[in-house]
Amino acid sequence: MTSALLVVAFYYPIGTVLVEAVIVVDGGVTLGVFAEILRDPFYFGELARLFAKESPFAVAPDIVSSDRRLGIIGFTAYQAVLSTIASVALGLPAAYLLARFEFRGRQALRSLTIVPFVLPSIMVAVGFVATFGRNGTLNAVLGAVGLPPVELMFTLEAIVIAHVFYNAPLVARVTTAAWESVDASAVETARSLGAGPIRAFYDVVAPQVYPAVLTGAALTFVFTFGTFPIVLALGGFQLATVEVFIYRFVRDLSYAEAAALAIIELVISLGVLLAYLRYEARNTVRSRGARPLPRRSLFPSAPTARELLPRLGLAGYVVVAGLVFVAPIASMVLASVTGGDGGLTLDHYRFLVDRQRTGTAFQVRPWPAIRNSLTFAGAATLLALPMGVVVAVLTTRRYRGRKLVDAAAMAPLAVSGIIVGLGLLRGLVFGFEVWGWRITVAGSVAIVVAHAVAGYPFVVRTVAPGLAGLDRSLIESARALGASRVRVIRDIELPLVWPGVVAGAAFAFAISIGEFTATVVLATGVDAYTMPVAIERFIGRRLGPATAMGVILLIVTGLSFVVVERLGGESRGL
Amino acid sequence: MKAVGSEGDRGPARGPDGDPPAVELDGVTKRYGETAAVDSVSLRIREGEFFTLVGPSGCGKTTTLRLIAGFETPTAGAVRFVGEDVSGVPPERRDVGVVFQNYALFPHMTVGENIGYGLKFADSPDRQSRDERVAELLELVDLPDAADRDPESLSGGQQQRVAMARALAPSPDLLLLDEPMSALDAQLRERLRVQVRAIQSELGITTVYITHDQEEALAISDRMAVMRAGAPEQTAAPRDVYRRPASQFVAKFIGDNNVFVGRVTKVTEVSADAADDTSVAAVDVGSETLRVALGGAGDALDVAVGDRLTFCVRPEYLRIDGGESRIRATVANAEFLGETTRVTLDWDGRDLVVRTRDPLSGGVVAGFDPEDAHVVRVDTS
Numbered sequence: 031m032t033s034a035l036l037v038v039a040f041y042y043p044i045g046t047v048l049v050e051a052v053i054v055v056d057g058g059v060t061l062g063v064f065a066e067i068l069r070d071p072f073y074f075g076e077l078a079r080l081f082a083k084e085s086p087f088a089v090a091p092d093i094v095s096s097d098r099r100l101g102i103i104g105f106t107a108y109q110a111v112l113s114t115i116a117s118v119a120l121g122l123p124a125a126y127l128l129a130r131f132e133f134r135g136r137q138a139l140r141s142l143t144i145v146p147f148v149l150p151s152i153m154v155a156v157g158f159v160a161t162f163g164r165n166g167t168l169n170a171v172l173g174a175v176g177l178p179p180v181e182l183m184f185t186l187e188a189i190v191i192a193h194v195f196y197n198a199p200l201v202a203r204v205t206t207a208a209w210e211s212v213d214a215s216a217v218e219t220a221r222s223l224g225a226g227p228i229r230a231f232y233d234v235v236a237p238q239v240y241p242a243v244l245t246g247a248a249l250t251f252v253f254t255f256g257t258f259p260i261v262l263a264l265g266g267f268q269l270a271t272v273e274v275f276i277y278r279f280v281r282d283l284s285y286a287e288a289a290a291l292a293i294i295e296l297v298i299s300l301g302v303l304l305a306y307l308r309y310e311a312r313n314t315v316r317s318r319g320a321r322p323l324p325r326r327s328l329f330p331s332a333p334t335a336r337e338l339l340p341r342l343g344l345a346g347y348v349v350v351a352g353l354v355f356v357a358p359i360a361s362m363v364l365a366s367v368t369g370g371d372g373g374l375t376l377d378h379y380r381f382l383v384d385r386q387r388t389g390t391a392f393q394v395r396p397w398p399a400i401r402n403s404l405t406f407a408g409a410a411t412l413l414a415l416p417m418g419v420v421v422a423v424l425t426t427r428r429y430r431g432r433k434l435v436d437a438a439a440m441a442p443l444a445v446s447g448i449i450v451g452l453g454l455l456r457g458l459v460f461g462f463e464v465w466g467w468r469i470t471v472a473g474s475v476a477i478v479v480a481h482a483v484a485g486y487p488f489v490v491r492t493v494a495p496g497l498a499g500l501d502r503s504l505i506e507s508a509r510a511l512g513a514s515r516v517r518v519i520r521d522i523e524l525p526l527v528w529p530g531v532v533a534g535a536a537f538a539f540a541i542s543i544g545e546f547t548a549t550v551v552l553a554t555g556v557d558a559y560t561m562p563v564a565i566e567r568f569i570g571r572r573l574g575p576a577t578a579m580g581v582i583l584l585i586v587t588g589l590s591f592v593v594v595e596r597l598g599g600e601s602r603g604l
Numbered sequence: 605m606k607a608v609g610s611e612g613d614r615g616p617a618r619g620p621d622g623d624p625p626a627v628e629l630d631g632v633t634k635r636y637g638e639t640a641a642v643d644s645v646s647l648r649i650r651e652g653e654f655f656t657l658v659g660p661s662g663c664g665k666t667t668t669l670r671l672i673a674g675f676e677t678p679t680a681g682a683v684r685f686v687g688e689d690v691s692g693v694p695p696e697r698r699d700v701g702v703v704f705q706n707y708a709l710f711p712h713m714t715v716g717e718n719i720g721y722g723l724k725f726a727d728s729p730d731r732q733s734r735d736e737r738v739a740e741l742l743e744l745v746d747l748p749d750a751a752d753r754d755p756e757s758l759s760g761g762q763q764q765r766v767a768m769a770r771a772l773a774p775s776p777d778l779l780l781l782d783e784p785m786s787a788l789d790a791q792l793r794e795r796l797r798v799q800v801r802a803i804q805s806e807l808g809i810t811t812v813y814i815t816h817d818q819e820e821a822l823a824i825s826d827r828m829a830v831m832r833a834g835a836p837e838q839t840a841a842p843r844d845v846y847r848r849p850a851s852q853f854v855a856k857f858i859g860d861n862n863v864f865v866g867r868v869t870k871v872t873e874v875s876a877d878a879a880d881d882t883s884v885a886a887v888d889v890g891s892e893t894l895r896v897a898l899g900g901a902g903d904a905l906d907v908a909v910g911d912r913l914t915f916c917v918r919p920e921y922l923r924i925d926g927g928e929s930r931i932r933a934t935v936a937n938a939e940f941l942g943e944t945t946r947v948t949l950d951w952d953g954r955d956l957v958v959r960t961r962d963p964l965s966g967g968v969v970a971g972f973d974p975e976d977a978h979v980v981r982v983d984t985s
Contacts, residue, residue, distance in 0.1 A: 501706065501708055503704040503705075503706060503708035504708045504710060506673070506675050506695065506702065506704070506708070507702060507704065507708040507710075507767075507770070507771075508710070508721065509674075509675075509694070509695040509696045510673055510674075510695050510696070510698075510700055510701065510702040510771070510780075511696070511701075511721055511722030511725065511770070511771075511773075511774060512696045512697075512722050512724075512725030512726075512774060513696055513721075513725060514694075514696055515694075521721075522710060525712045526711070526712055
């Protein structure tokens with residue numbers, strides 16, 4: 031069942047995209063579209079000349095020269111690398127703080143690192159516009175102290191900072207988990223063998239933490255390589271990534287180019303992910319930390335230089351982190367209640383209400399957006415939950431070819447929504463023929479399917495660790511007592527991993543609420559738009575209502591976040 | 605080479621009434637990739653018997669149990685319950701009760717719900733008879749008031765008894781116990797051992813017990829199979845396994861033992877009419893010539909001069925300043941164990957173990973009588 035759903039909802043659409051890319055109008059098969067893209071400096075920059083069979087010696091000097099052309103794909107990779115470096119740079123101090131220090135609210139802060147996963151990226155974009163825009167909070171503060179305003183919008187910096195907002199907490203989260211699982215007695219053994227504290231860190235702690243940092247970095251690269259809403263909102267078409275161009279092709283109905291570009295993007299991000307997975311498989315050292323390293327108090331009783339130095343560094347970090355992580359959200363909330371004259375106002379919310387009352391059919395009205403978001407999220411959760419649970423059960427069993435099932439089932443995590451959206455659009459919404467019948471699927475159904483596909487890997491991620499951690503003898507005992515395989519899942523396994531199931535459901539719900547990419551491709555009709563799509567349509571023209579809408583979205587996702595956290599998202603893989 | 609077996613090695617194919625055995629493994633092999641965890645094992649377990657599989661870790665005993673339970677399917681061979689092939693029958697339809705090393709009590713259920721779980725799948729699962737059966741079993745395992753308790757609030761020994769009760773509740777035909785006591789401390793283990801055996805005798809249920817503890821195996825079993833590298837080396841009653849180990853491995857694994865290897869220099873045949881006497885071989889081991897009994901008239905081992913003989917002598921039969929064959933050795937190490945002292949002697953670089961009451965030191969003479977030596981292997985020249 032689940033596999034059939036996966037095929038229809040994911041692999042078939044992806045396949046459609048693939049086929050689309052190689053078939054020309056008269057039905058012949060060609061790689062011409064690929065070849066054109068590969069040779070076009072517009073996409074590949076100077077590298078394209080290599081694909082165009084120019085001599086490497088002629089190209090090399092241009093590649094290293096300062097005014098080289100990167101091309102779209104080059105630029106996408108470039109901003110992904112920058113974002114990855116910046117995310118690791120901002121994630122590691124947070125991991126250090128969380129793993130090594132004890133202070134009030136540490137648990138809460140650790141929990142907060144999960145927030146970006148449930149924050150819709152379009153909302154983050156709104157927050158960034160509200161913070162770094164021409165009239166944003168940052169310039170207001172700078173102006174108040176007499177400094178000249180800075181123009182960050184539509185710059186690479188803005189995109190990178192937004193990516194950091196999203197991915198640094200991820201790096202922090204996986205690194206903290208690894209750091210906490212370092213066994214204190216391993217460090218103590220090293221110390222007793224003559225290693226100083228720094229040497230012990232280098233020899234014992236670092237090798238165990240390093241793979242986690244790499245995990246964070248690899249995921250960050252893949253996520254930022256396939257970034258879309260943030261770049262669309264903060265970069266526009268001047269600083270477009272591959273995704274944005276795919277979107278533009280879709281809008282211009284150039285499906286073959288969109289598909290070919292999508293395939294190239296897919297190959298690159300899957301390549302990185304596979305390379306990483308191979309590395310991980312070779313380097314997984316599961317040391318279940320018997321006894322974690324003791325935490326130091328954040329506020330030492332005796333202020334010596336050695337005690338103070340790392341804490342001063344952390345204090346500096348907190349300022350930067352505040353600007354990157356807190357300011358956008360705070361600014362968005364602030365902007366939603368600030369009028370044009372700077373005074374407090376509810377005008378923007380009133381605008382939404384008025385628009386709802388008086389808006390014409392082709393205008394974006396808030397209530398359908400909210401209603402659609404909630405309906406789609408509910409339906410997508412209902413779909414994602416059983417899929418995720420079944421996949422989780424499958425991935426925790428041992429049998430031949432399990433690795434393949436693993437990878438195939440988790441692939442949607444690495445494939446950007448735009449490809450799924452495009453595939454669903456071409457494959458299902460435009461219809462397909464079965465024995466002479468033309469079957470088409472409504473746009474809203476396709477959206478639900480796309481959301482379920484985007485959300486179920488999170489169900490897998492929250493349910494599978496619990497299932498894998500279950501004592502096999504519990505299951506075998508139940509079977510020996512007469513319970514069938516299915517009965518065991520119902521009576522023993524699901525009750526024991528229930529918190530994970532609920533957390534997974536909340537994840538799926540939140541992912542669906544925030545999903546933008548696939549939705550914007552599929553929401554062709556006037557009726558199928560969701561809150562994120564509404565925000566995007568507002569953002570260009572009216573920042574105020576966009577922020578007001580963003581606040582509503584924040585509240586809805588915040589609620590599902592509370593559910594996630596209450597039910598143990600904490601100990602999960604993500 | 606001629607293997608020297610004991611009579612228990614070849615258990616009867618059928619019980620006294622000609623019934624097929626309760627459990628029969630017929631050439632069962634279980635492979636994981638290239639390695640065979642269980643290698644063409646044939647065993648027959650009789651109705652009502654307490655049968656133990658004992659061996660070092662990795663010998664395949666747990667896999668054997670899992671094959672009987674149905675958690676694993678054999679790569680080759682057949683598992684039969686009372687003559688019927690059950691190789692394709694899933695565990696829930698085999699009517700077996702299983703107790704695991706960690707008890708595997710369902711943490712989200714009370715003790716009573718745990719015990720009652722298997723009754724849900726019985727033919728007439730009405731609530732009242734279920735509750736009665738649960739109370740009955742709690743009585744049996746001596747935990748009458750525990751029904752509403754949380755399994756995690758019980759001690760290890762209590763959890764073990766609940767696991768027993770849960771396995772027995774649906775009245776299975778077969779009880780399988782996978783090292784059910786190895787997580788408990790030594791004193792509790794001995795107490796529970798007696799209790800488990802008493803319950804088994806009371807119910808008369810065929811039981812397969814897994815342990816790596818040879819002492820436990822000797823104490824609890826009707827018959828036992830000593831396993832090594834995926835196959836049993838000897839299957840017999842505990843007394844026979846101890847007295848007449850079938851191989852050097854069994855001799856060393858079950859209890860303490862001194863193993864000697866030497867060449868036969870002379871065989872003294874006993875005359876046919878001397879019923880209580882035995883043939884004796886003189887064997888050169890190191891610097892000494894030791895005399896080893898080969899058995900009485902009629903069933904004496906076929907040994908010729910020049911054969912290589914492997915035999916063993918239990919420490920308790922190796923006496924200081926006693927016995928017919930004498931060995932000069934020096935004390936290398938002594939462990940005081942309470943009732944006895946286990947003394948390791950050095951005999952020209954070989955280790956010998958004796959048990960004594962008196963403290964020993966320096967040079968000693970240890971000896972044994974020919975009847976106290978047991979031949980485990982004969983290699984003809």
